[in-house]
Amino acid sequence: MSRFLSAVLLLCLTYNAHAADSYITRLLNKPVPGGVAVIELGTGAQAPKATYEGKPVLVIKEQDTWRAIVGIPLTVKPGTQTLSSGSRQLTFTVGNKKYPEQRITLKNQRQVNPNPADIKRIDNELAIQIKAYRTFSPNTPSNLLLDKPVNGPLSSKFGVRRFFNGEERNPHAGLDFAVPAGTPIKTPAAGKVILIGNYFFNGNTVFVDHGQGFISMFCHMSKIDTTVGQQLARGDVVGKVGSTGRATGPHMHWNISLNDARVDPAIFIGAFQP
Numbered sequence: 001m002s003r004f005l006s007a008v009l010l011l012c013l014t015y016n017a018h019a020a021d022s023y024i025t026r027l028l029n030k031p032v033p034g035g036v037a038v039i040e041l042g043t044g045a046q047a048p049k050a051t052y053e054g055k056p057v058l059v060i061k062e063q064d065t066w067r068a069i070v071g072i073p074l075t076v077k078p079g080t081q082t083l084s085s086g087s088r089q090l091t092f093t094v095g096n097k098k099y100p101e102q103r104i105t106l107k108n109q110r111q112v113n114p115n116p117a118d119i120k121r122i123d124n125e126l127a128i129q130i131k132a133y134r135t136f137s138p139n140t141p142s143n144l145l146l147d148k149p150v151n152g153p154l155s156s157k158f159g160v161r162r163f164f165n166g167e168e169r170n171p172h173a174g175l176d177f178a179v180p181a182g183t184p185i186k187t188p189a190a191g192k193v194i195l196i197g198n199y200f201f202n203g204n205t206v207f208v209d210h211g212q213g214f215i216s217m218f219c220h221m222s223k224i225d226t227t228v229g230q231q232l233a234r235g236d237v238v239g240k241v242g243s244t245g246r247a248t249g250p251h252m253h254w255n256i257s258l259n260d261a262r263v264d265p266a267i268f269i270g271a272f273q274p
Contacts (some may be wrong), residue, residue, distance in 0.1 A: 024062050024069070030267050032097035032274075034074040034159045036258065039092055041066040041085055050085040055259045056136045057083065058212040060144070069144070069214075071258025074159060074171055098272065099159035099171065118200060125199045132195040132207045132215070133257045136182025139211035142234060146188035146268040149218065150241065150252045152179035156272075158264040161269060168195050173262040174217070174255035181250035183241040184225075188268070193230045193238070203251075208232060217255035220247045 021039070029038040041048045043064045050068040058069040069084055070092075073186040076098045082089050114122060187208050194215075195207035202219035206226060209215055212268035222242025224230065243250045256265040266272045 003145075006235070022062060022065070022067070024144060025061070027039065027270070028069060028267055030274075031072060031092060031140070032270050033076045033078070034097065034099075034262070035072050035094075035272075036263055036267055037068075037070040037072060037081070037083075037092045037094070038081055039068045039090055041068055041090075048085050049116055050083055052081070052083050052259055055134070056213060057259045058141070058214055060140060061219050068273055069258060071213075071261035071263045073261040074173075076243060097159070097162060100157070106162065107120050114200070122200050125160060128195070128197065129199070129205075129207070130260075131201075133217075133262075134213075134260045135194055135209050135215065136138070136213045137192070137209055137211055140189040141211040141214050144189075144268065145270070147186065147234065148177070148269055149188055149216075149254050150159045150177050150179045150183050150187045152177040152183070152252070154160070154178070154271075155251055160268060168266075174253050175265045177252040177254070179241050179250070179252055181222055181240070185236045185239050185241060185252055186235050187232045187238055188216060188234070190216075190234050191216065191227050191232055193228050193232065196224055196226070196228055200244060203247065204239065204242065205245075206238045208238065213259050215255075215257040217257065219253050220251065221254075222244050222250075231261075 025038045028036045031037040047059055048066055050059055052070050059066055076094055078094050080090050080091050081094050130194040155178035156172055158175055160172040191208040194209045194274045198204050204221040204224050205219040207217050218238055220242055222237040224241040226238045241250055241252045254265055256263055
C-alpha cells in the first residue's frame with residue numbers, strides 16, 4: 001500500500017473514531033421525521049452559523065468540534081436533506097419511521113370541529129405560539145441531556161397519528177405523562193420564560209427558551225407558577241399538572257422544538273425508540 005493511501009486510511013479511521021466518540025452524536029443523532037440530526041461543522045475558532053429550511057440552527061462546541069443540532073419536522077420525507085453553513089451545503093440522510101395511531105373520544109364536539117368564533121381564536125393563538133417557537137436567542141443551552149419535567153409513565157408518545165371522534169387531526173407533537181392533577185412541573189434545563197397563556201387547545205401554557213431555538217412548551221396545566229421574562233434554573237417549577245384545554249383528563253404534555261420543528265422529547269431524556 002502506498003504512503004498516500006496509508007495516510008488517507010489513517011485520516012478516515014481517525015475521523016470515524018472521533019465521530020464515534022461524540023457523546024452528543026450518540027445521544028441526539030436520530031435522523032428521522034420528528035427526530036434530530038447532528039452534523040459536524042468543523043473546528044474553527046469562531047462558532048459557525050447554520051440554517052435548515054431557511055431557519056437558524058442550534059450550534060454547540062463539543063471538545064474541539066462545532067456541531068449543528070438540527071430539528072427535523074414530522075412532515076419531512078425520508079431522503080437527502082441539506083444544511084447550509086456559510087458557503088457550504090452539507091447533506092444528511094433522513095430515515096423512515098412509522099408512528100402508531102391513537103383514537104380519542106371527546107364529549108365536547110367543539111374541540112373536534114370548532115365553530116367560526118373558535119377558529120378565529122385558534123388562528124390568533126397559533127400565530128402567537130409560532131412566534132414563540134421561532135425565538136432564537138444567542139445563549140448556549142445549559143444542557144442537552146434533559147431531566148423529565150415530571151416523574152411518571154408515558155400515556156402518549158410523540159408523533160402518534162390522532163383521531164378525535166373518528167376524525168384525523170394533527171399528529172401528537174409532544175410527550176404525555178400520566179401524573180395526577182397538581183403535580184409540580186419542573187423545567188428540564190435552565191431557560192427564560194418567553195410566553196404564557198390560556199389557549200383553546202393547549203389550555204394553560206408556558207414556553208421556556210433554553211437558547212438558540214431550543215424551546216420547551218408545557219400545556220394543559222391547572223396553574224401557572226411563573227411569569228414572562230423570568231429566568232429559570234434547571235428544576236425550577238413552572239406550574240402544576242391539570243386538564244385545561246383539549247384534554248380527556250389530567251396529564252403533563254411537553255413539547256420540544258428545535259429551529260421551529262417539533263421533535264421527539266424522548267430523544268433528550270434517553271428514551272427514544274426507533
